[in-house]
Amino acid sequence: MSDYSCELFATCLAGLEHALADELAAIGIRRTRPLQGGVACYCDRRLALKACLWSRLAARVLLVVDRVNAKNADALYQAVFDLPWEEVVATEATLSVRASGANDELRNTKFTALKVKDAVCDALRERAGWRPDIDPREADAVIEVRLKDDRATVSLDLSGSTLYRRSYVAAEDGADEAHRCGQAAGLLALAGWNGRAADGWALADPACDKGALVIEAASVACNLAPGLTRDRWGFGGWAQLDLDAWEDLIDEADAAFEAGLQRVREGASKASGADGVEQVRFIGLSASSVAIAEARRRVRRAGLRDVASIELGDAESVDEAVVRASKAAGGPCLVASVEALSAPGGAQATAQAAASALVRGVSAAPAGSSMAVVGYDQVGRSFSQSPACKVALGRGRVEQTVRVFDEPAGERTTVVVPDPAGGAEHEVSVYDATSAQFVARLHKNFRQRRKWARRVGVSCYRVYDADLPEYAVAIDVYAGADHARGNTYLHIAEYAPPASIDADKAARRFDDVLALAPVAMGVRPDHVFAKTRRRDKGGSQYASDKRYNYVTLVEEAGHLFEVDLSGYLDTGLFLDHRVTRLWLQDNAQGARFLNLFAYTGSGTVYAAAGGAAETTTVDLSQTYLDWARRNMELNGFSGPKHAFERADVMSWITECRHSPRRFDLVFVDPPTFSNSKAMGKRTWDVQRDHAELLIGVSRLLAPGGVALFSCNLRTFKPDLETLAKYGVDVQDVTAETIPDDFSRNQKVHKAYLVRRAQKD
Template identity: 35%
Template sequence: MQTKTTLKKRRARTVPRFTATCGAGLESLLEEEIQEFGGQDITTMPGAVSWQGSLETGYRACLWSRFGSRILLELARFPAPDPDTLYNEAGKIDWDAHFSPDTSFAVYCTLTDAELSHSKYAALRVKDAIVDQFRTRAGRRPDVDVSAPAIRFNLHVRGKEATLSLDLSGDSLHRRGYRQAAGEAPLKETLAAAIVHLAGWRRDTPPDTVLLDPMCGSGTLLIEAALIYGDSAPGLMRHQFGFMAWSGHRPKLWQRLVDEALEREARGMEKKWPEMIGYDADPAVVSAARQNIAMAGLEDRIQVSQRQLAHLESPASRGLMVTNPPYGERLSQKEAVKYLYRCLGRIFRARFPDWQLGFFTSNPELADMTRLSWDGRFRLYNGPIKCRLLVGGTKTKEPWREEETTWTLHEVDDPGPARDFANRLRKNCRELFPWASRESITCLRIYDGDMPEYNLAVDLYEQWVHVQEYAPPKTIDPKKARTRLNQALQVIRDMLQVPHSRIFIKTRQRQKGRAQYQKKQGPGKLYEVREGSCRFLVNFTDYLDTGLFLDHRTTRRMLGELARGKRFLNLYGYTGSATVHAAMGGALATTTVDISSTYLGRARANMSLNGFGGPQHLFIQSDCLQYLRETRERFGLIFVDPPTFSNSRHRKETFDVQRDHEQLLRLAMRRLSKNGLLVFSTNFRKFQLAQALEDDFRVEEITGETIPRDFQRHKGGLIHRCWQLRHQDADQEKDRIQQSSQ
């Protein structure tokens, strides 16, 4: 029988073999690290890198590896065709040479194409061998602690061969020790380090290169980048490693490596540092990031603050933007995330010339929404989620300018019977186009049933034409009506020189309430259009309405101007266009309420398209009357634009704006702050506001101020009516202040 002394001498003559595990996709980065640590005979395999070297190489890996998860010191290799053989072979190891019976331990097992089918049972057999050996030799056994063992052993069985190793790292190396708070689905520190490294961030990055994360979450990318730049060993903040309870631990060697790392970190802190900036829309997440940054001792190196993506500006002429935007794993979020990507790409192209971008996403198919080209693509995993890191930059030195749509009138050779329609359309366009150009209006109505014979509404949405045919009376021959429609369409195509593919045609029947919003076809493509500084998604095919009511253009602009510093409530929010204007105008928070999940999904997408998100922008699926009865929130600005009539399947009762508006507005006024403003609009042409509302509140009709110029010819008269409502006491206080100042 071999003595303990003989085993120790044999171990001293044998060059140790180590294995470092890592996340999928990080193997090449980990291999480079092992080479720097002095590893020899390096072998790379999926999820792991093994090497031969001195114990110092293993210690260096524990202290310095940015990409490795665990560092394993191989103790033995042996065949393991069955649990009994596993027990016998594990019992041949001199466990007393590794730890004492006073030290708690645990055995963890992984199987790869193994004949053994149960990893927990395999680990149990090794545990039994260890315990039985101690009991036989010392008459007592060590405790097993699977949650927080002092020393850990790793059993890996591939096929019929087992490798039993000592886990030098203890806890996974991604637990650096600085993360005290985390946002939703935080990145592992090892993955974050890989992202910033692959994006181009290095220890020798020029100090005039700004690092920016516009959606920084808990700050992990920024912290890992700072550790790289400052040459700071990621293991320095850890107080515990697995080897510290190991009998073979060499404290003097470890201390020498720690002292060396501290000296390198001190030199790194003395050099000139770049700006490192992080933003996030969520104030709670920003607070968490600041806690983590402070825990890492980097509060004077990294600056994090709350900011919406919409307000992102370039802080310098050159830099690296690296970000891990939301994934949108839930179906309700995926559409919004898609347009968040588009917003980020647009902002990067427009405001960050000469910058590089590292874009990490689990939806590489959505990355095309950024409309950026990529120089590098890396396959990585965030846990089980397949991801991509896309690296690239702007390709031109010229300032980025968005393509403008300009409409030009062309002569129509022979309009034939549609001559009068052609003349009217040309007259309207000559009046409206210069006005629209001066006002930067790109979506407008150029014809609105001006002639009974051609009962159409023609809207321009940037380069697209949306034609709605009002259903003719029953007294009109359908064939004749169809002929006139075709004549009008030919005039539109010829006069505007627009191809068939950019014209969308619908027939608008007489509808009640939200029936006009019911789906007609689909699924259809969403097109992006602009309105002032805002952008919206419109659908020309699925519904009678596109999702953007052009007659409310002036009302939306007014709401944007009024929203600064206020909490905004959008009732019957539809696709959230008023909410976008309020957010762009500086609203502190917004709440959009609608009974339809489809509309709320578009509202989220519209907000994301404009760069707004976070918990201060809420979307609530609810009947608006029910919401008003239940909520206790107060708002400084409320917009109420109810349907004329609704018998939605979601409602137990029907809604009639004439019958129910007083109840609706009284409930809404209860949620209006003392000095707040409520804007009420309706498209019901015969609507009469309840006199009792004018008695109890200060009411002012502002219809004339809200009808855009292109809707002043509406064939049915006023296309909508609009009022402002305020609390009486607020007005009395305002009058009192004005009188006292006089």
């Protein structure tokens, strides 16, 4: 074959195209062209195999067979059939086909793949005398067809499966773990790690999770080919495979790794110094023992145990780790980390803890050191200069920003935080010196509120509610119950600052809250759930970014409740209604109970526990009704006497008034505002519509019945004149329903007892 007999297309994460082109050129492939999503290039068979073995940035290496007519199914079949498959697919190889893209005639990728599979199989049977077996999972030869307009690019995947799934990653680990290896390799490439590793730099990852970045960095330094121990390749089904060339490449890679590993070992030994303590240039820290165990297994699988260390640590120990790594290197350190794509809970506080550790780490590193991150948008606020490199890595769900900083971090200060268990004080790096006032208030509140909670038997309570105007957040404690017993969670809700407050300054202060609160209260950062609330005009309608769910169980007054600490702005249990719920329980004996705007049904649980003869739970959301049913079942309440009805409450009341159904006890806790699509053109506004609501509710009360009405609009004023006109008595009981932990804010909700007026 000629020197340039193979046309390849190497795919990669968006943003790495030029870096991949440079990498392929370093491998020896001279004709490269970066394109969207990858690099087109030409080379001989040996270099094609070398690209598979050595590329750290390519996700797949595709051998382009041809570009064919794909105007319709028949044209695609015939064009693929005419290709010389006997020269592409090895004899007796198993086969699979994957397709992507669509046009007006070929809209279904499964159908497209089927037509291509039939064409290849028919061609091999007719011209080579054999028909391949189909193996959709582990085929020897994987054919890829990509449609664009009326043309299709048909390729053989020489890699077989994504090259980002390194051999040190366990087979059962999901796609996100393989993707993270690709992110780590991309980060290192964009940070110029090849040259820095050759110059003897160290690397420290203060939030290493399962160690991908540390392993990738050590692999580059030790000249470990990422595909050296990979056991399955797509080129196993390639008719043009040169096995002798492949074996030579493996031998060369073995020798290169042995020499590179020895070189790094010797460098670390020289740096150990007179104390004789062996040093390593590559250190990862994690606060999770489970992650540490898996990261260490990966280091061993990669053969890098002698040069990389995964250790227990956090923001307070990162500077010592950076100093040790730099000492082993005898020079600068790259402090770097890759933020997880998805975290089921506590993502923001965990990220803030890691960001603080990164900044603290680079501040402790020798002159000339750098910091590089994937994600961790918070770190940018620590630098006065723009990043030396800023690249969007990936697209859609997996897109994150790479930032590389080559100058020192900006001015930061250290706050001393008392240990909540009475141990040694903690030093936490923050942006704003006034954070010391916040943490002092939080520590005092927590110490007092924790004693109160233990005394009165409360496990979910508020600790802080914008006590200092500059730190306008609400912090609630949730103690896990049942299977989550022993876990403590923090729910931190930020109230968006007014326009007069500088947005960047507010963001830095919120970052400080997320860094300080877990330390001050002795809670793991991944058990801290942070949310930003933005008030709409007229009430408490809040906006939120898309979140992952984190569902657990808590206990209140002996009852179990399911809460979601991350998926919604509110958790499913309004803590300020603790006293209200107890009132319902105390007055429910033998009552026919109705819960309107029932949310997750916590009021119904209390009424059932208080001996209600029957309960009816009404809400417009099926999601909340299902949640309410689960809460009832958690506490042993099920059966026909407990009804759950999905309906618009105002319409439901109108219909119910024309039926004989009446209730002895009603709980009404409407939202401040709603414009749900399920309500049609009508909207709900509690100030505007409450009179109509309460008049209707009063007509559903049995003789002697009572309704408890509540709302959280701070400016709410009942329309007493209209209510009295329609024979509705209203008694303000707000002061009696505010729990002690909400006493600082008497406007957290309003509460009223509603009855039918007695006739003279």
